[in-house]
Amino acid sequence: MRRVASFFVRRLAAALFTLLALLAVTFVVYWALPSTPAQFVYPEAQHLTSYQLAHANQLLGLDKPKPVQYVDYLWQLAHGDVGRFWTGSVLIENTKLQQQPIGPQLFPSLRATLSIIL
Numbered sequence: 001m002r003r004v005a006s007f008f009v010r011r012l013a014a015a016l017f018t019l020l021a022l023l024a025v026t027f028v029v030y031w032a033l034p035s036t037p038a039q040f041v042y043p044e045a046q047h048l049t050s051y052q053l054a055h056a057n058q059l060l061g062l063d064k065p066k067p068v069q070y071v072d073y074l075w076q077l078a079h080g081d082v083g084r085f086w087t088g089s090v091l092i093e094n095t096k097l098q099q100q101p102i103g104p105q106l107f108p109s110l111r112a113t114l115s116i117i118l
Helices: 002-032 037-041 043-047 050-059 066-078 103-117
Strands: 084-086 099-101
Touching (some): 002 066
Antiparallel strands (some): 084 099
């Protein structure tokens, strides 16, 4: 019985380590892309002034240091916030971000996906 419990603890620790490593890799790849993250959200970002781009980065939380952004990323994932779905083209000066949580769109299909995997 003790060996079985030890086996499960080791497997759980390995799975947690793998998950954290995967999250770190995705965060680093996100920042290694050749364009700025604001260009993914705002299609007109190539034509923005430096003030507008700085404002967009502030709205997206990209003005914080990278370690703080990573901790925020992990915190949001731990609370089920897997991101936002941005709709529409918006002006940066008077931004009303048209955003919807993407989690409610993903979670219904998660059950079917897990049943296929298991």
